[in-house]
Amino acid sequence: MGASEIILQGKDLSYRYESSPESDLALDGLNITVKRGELLAVLGHNGSGKSTLAKHFNAILLPTGGAMYVAGMDTSDEDMLYLVRQTVGMVFQNPDNQIVANVVEEDVAFAPENLGVETHEIRKRVDDALKAVGMYEYREHAPHRLSGGQKQRVAIAGVIAMMPECIVLDEPTAMLDPVGRNEVLKTIKKLNSERGITIVLITHHMEEAAICDRVVVMESGRIAADGTPKEVFAKVELMKSIDLAVPQTIELIYRLRKRGLDIPLDALSVEECAEAIMSSLSTVGGGSHVRNY
Amino acid sequence: MLKDITLGQYFPGTTSIHRMDPRMKLILTTAYIVVLFVAKGILSYMLLLAWLLTTVRLSRIKISVIFRGVRPLLFIISLTALLNMLYTPGRPALEFWILTITYEGIFVAIKMVSRIIMLITGTLLLTYTTSPIVLTDGLEQLLNPLKKLRVPVHELAMMMSIALRFIPTLIEEADKIINAQKARGADFETGSIFKRAKALIPLLVPLFISAFRRADELAIAMECRCYRGGEGRTSLRQLKYSSIDLKAMLFSVIVFTAVIVLRVLGI
Ligand SMILES: Nc1ncnc2c1ncn2[C@@H]1O[C@H](COP(=O)(O)OP(=O)(O)OP(=O)(O)O)[C@@H](O)[C@H]1O
Ligand SMILES: [Mg+2]
Numbered sequence: 001m002g003a004s005e006i007i008l009q010g011k012d013l014s015y016r017y018e019s020s021p022e023s024d025l026a027l028d029g030l031n032i033t034v035k036r037g038e039l040l041a042v043l044g045h046n047g048s049g050k051s052t053l054a055k056h057f058n059a060i061l062l063p064t065g066g067a068m069y070v071a072g073m074d075t076s077d078e079d080m081l082y083l084v085r086q087t088v089g090m091v092f093q094n095p096d097n098q099i100v101a102n103v104v105e106e107d108v109a110f111a112p113e114n115l116g117v118e119t120h121e122i123r124k125r126v127d128d129a130l131k132a133v134g135m136y137e138y139r140e141h142a143p144h145r146l147s148g149g150q151k152q153r154v155a156i157a158g159v160i161a162m163m164p165e166c167i168v169l170d171e172p173t174a175m176l177d178p179v180g181r182n183e184v185l186k187t188i189k190k191l192n193s194e195r196g197i198t199i200v201l202i203t204h205h206m207e208e209a210a211i212c213d214r215v216v217v218m219e220s221g222r223i224a225a226d227g228t229p230k231e232v233f234a235k236v237e238l239m240k241s242i243d244l245a246v247p248q249t250i251e252l253i254y255r256l257r258k259r260g261l262d263i264p265l266d267a268l269s270v271e272e273c274a275e276a277i278m279s280s281l282s283t284v285g286g287g288s289h290v291r292n293y
Numbered sequence: 294m295l296k297d298i299t300l301g302q303y304f305p306g307t308t309s310i311h312r313m314d315p316r317m318k319l320i321l322t323t324a325y326i327v328v329l330f331v332a333k334g335i336l337s338y339m340l341l342l343a344w345l346l347t348t349v350r351l352s353r354i355k356i357s358v359i360f361r362g363v364r365p366l367l368f369i370i371s372l373t374a375l376l377n378m379l380y381t382p383g384r385p386a387l388e389f390w391i392l393t394i395t396y397e398g399i400f401v402a403i404k405m406v407s408r409i410i411m412l413i414t415g416t417l418l419l420t421y422t423t424s425p426i427v428l429t430d431g432l433e434q435l436l437n438p439l440k441k442l443r444v445p446v447h448e449l450a451m452m453m454s455i456a457l458r459f460i461p462t463l464i465e466e467a468d469k470i471i472n473a474q475k476a477r478g479a480d481f482e483t484g485s486i487f488k489r490a491k492a493l494i495p496l497l498v499p500l501f502i503s504a505f506r507r508a509d510e511l512a513i514a515m516e517c518r519c520y521r522g523g524e525g526r527t528s529l530r531q532l533k534y535s536s537i538d539l540k541a542m543l544f545s546v547i548v549f550t551a552v553i554v555l556r557v558l559g560i
Contacts (some may be wrong), residue, residue, distance in 0.1 A: 060513060082519050090517040097507045098514035102426060102458040110531035111518035116525040126529065144461040162518060 005203050007071055007166050008034035008057055008088070014065030015052055018103075026052040028221035029066065034200065036165065039192045041143075041209035041229075042202045044218030045243045050202045053218070054170045057200065058088040071165065072238050086115065089159030091169040095151035096144075105130065105139040111162040122161075129160040132195070133187050149180025153187055160191070166198035167191070174204065185211065206233075206247045210268045214223035217244065230266040302362070302417075303424045309537050310352035310422045315431025317538040321545050322419045328549045329412055334560045337552045338407060338471060344548045345411055345418075352422050362417040370409055377402040425457045426529075434532060447523025459507070466503060470496050 015027040026049045034040055044050045056062040056068045058074040060273055071087050073080040089111075092098050101107040105126050112122045130136040133153040134279035141149055150173055171189065173181040185208060191197045201212060210217045215232040217225040219242045225232045233239070233246045236254045240246075246254070249270060253263045256277065263280045305311075310318075325344070332338055349359065363370075383397030420428070433450035440446050471481065474495055481492050 007530060058514060058517060082521070085519050090514075092510060092514060094510060096462055097510035100458065100511070100515060100518075101454065106426060106529060110515075110520070113527050113529060114519040114521065116527050119527060119529065119531050122527065122529045142461070143458075158518060186302070 003117065004072075005035050006033055006069075007036045007038075008052070008200070009069040009071070010056065010063075010066065012066035013053070013056060013063045013068060015049075015056065015061060017052075018066050023086070025221050027056070027063070030218075030222055032223065034166075034198060036198055037192070037196045039189070039199045039213045040201065041212035041215045042200060042218060043204075043209050043215060043244060044224075048218040048242075049221040050218055051170055052221075054168050054200070054202055057166070057168050058090055059084045060090070079281060082115070087164055088164055088166045088168060089162055089164035091152070091155050091159055091167065091172050093171045093174050095148060095155050095175070098155050099143045099151060099158070102142055102144075103139075104135065104141050104143055107143060108139075108157045108161050110158060111186075114174075115162070125161045125163070130154075130159040131201065132191065133157045134162055134183075147180060148176045149183040151182050152176060152180065156184070156187060156191075160197075164197065166200065168200040168202070170202045171204065172201070173208065206245060206293075210247055217242070221227065229268060233268070234265040253277070301516065302420055303345060304354060304358070305420050305424070306353060306374045306422065308351060308353050308422070309541075310348060310418075312535070312537055313422075313541055314532055314534050314538050315427045316435050316532060317534065317541060318419055318423055319428075324545065324549055325415050329408060330551050331556050332552050333556050334350055336560060338404070338411075340548055340552055340555075341411060342407075344545065345414060347544075348418055349414070352418060354418065354421050358421070359414055359417055362421075363413050363506075366409075366413060370406055373409065374402040374406050425482055426454055429457070430455045430528070431532060437466055447526070451523075455511075461488050462502065462507075462524055463504065467496065467500055470499055529543060553556075 010030055010032040012030075013030045014025055016022075016025050019025070028049075030049075030053065032053070036038060041051070042050050052061065056063060056075065059068075059070075059072065059081055062068075062076050068075045068223065070084045073084055073087075075084050097235045099107050100110050108126045108129050109122050112125050117125065126139075130139055133156050135150060135153050135157060138146065138150065138154075143154060143220060146154065156167070156169075156172075167188075172188075173184050176184065188199055188201060189211065192199045201208065201211075203209055210229045210233070212229065215225070215227065215229050216223055217239070224242055225235055225238060233250045236246050236250065245251070247268060249272070250269050252273065253265055253267060253276065256263055257265065261277075261280055263276050267276045325341070329341060332341055366477070378394045378398040378401075379392060381395055381398035381401050383395035385393045386396045386399060387394040423431075429450050432453075433446055436444070436446045475481070480490060480496065481489060481496075482490075486493070
């Protein structure tokens, strides 16, 4: 793995909020490496330090111990601040509180305006970003008239217009209805597969984590598990011990295994799960019975 | 109920007045207000009225819409008229009890009323035909020279546009809180003023708390998008004067100069 393939690297990251007691670390010697083009989910229950970690990825917070590197730049280096922020864009939970302007295209233009990009180049970037999230037709609308999913997509466009290499999304779907959630997830996947933008998706939903390439599970400021969704969810006991539910398909197989059925613990989709159960039943209980059923 | 409030009161359109550069509109409106206070004789007022009516006509804003804008101030206008009629000394026109209305008073009152109405109409026209952001943009650019005197022009403009952005959001939130409180039996609509003001406390406290939280999150979101004040900032929309602005300027300069000349000549 060459150094240029790594976009985010946290080394022994520690962080303590000033208001919290000496022993209470929000990040506690955490190590993480994210490769370019990865679609990564970060899971963890409330207060496990997900948002704190996210804020280290673009120098909103600086580590009190250890070091954070973004595309090789140390985030503590003040000269690199805007380069770091330009490289890693950030989308937050509440779309209302991150939209700055009262016309959609004005808001998308905010970052390039701050960066001093020329007018006609801003125009190009804004149009491109709005098309990328499917909100081009709404460019002249007022954001407060849009649905939650649409607002969140505008917020994503506002980050894309900065042309970042990586986008960190901190529970972007938590305030959305199922329709809005799907819109946002589809947009994120598309940005990752078509533009090769590295995505770090912080979430509470197992189903969202399951569509990612890699899942990192956090627990009290440390990483408790790291791997593909299948690898991570197979550690059912570990997940349960830190109060995280596993996807329902895994849960089902887990319980069947406890009852003595030998089914591999790696089915994420309902189809996979059904197939795995079928084939195991056919080997266990005599084929004809199952097939007739 | 709160949602019905229209703020900024911009009526989108594509007329030549709508398409004018906001800076020119601001300059001409300011000049118009100044000249309105310079004007003295009937002829001057007629000239300015003609200027105003031409602008209204070009902007396609309905007279009824303008009247709606003037209406909230009708009480103050009437009061001004009444006081002027009663307190201007001169030949009595009407006398009853201890009150005397003079001819001079009536004249002054008419003048005052037309001046106020023309003033309000002129400024309303500006906000009716210019979207708030464009107006803010224009204001920022016009005041740019003040930056040398360390006036935080960009910051003020930014504050104004963020305020405009968050007004609908906060109104919506206030509406939600009101409904939630009402569902718990709160009463905002009856009782003495004092009682009603007290009923507002449970509305204002959550609204303030949430506004602070929003401000905090917005500040971080702005930092994430590389905001660092006005320095080196560019803009998606570039303001440009066009031939419409030139025509409007020439027309206004002629009218305004005429009024000033009339004043100097004492007509
Ligand atoms: N501004 C702050 N000041 C003091 N302590 C904080 C602050 N923000 C977070 N913390 C603490 O740091 C720890 C990690 O919080 P963090 O917000 O990173 O968790 P999270 O995983 O994002 O949780 P959630 O799922 O609720 O968003 C928690 O114990 C929290 O109480
Ligand atoms: Mg969080």
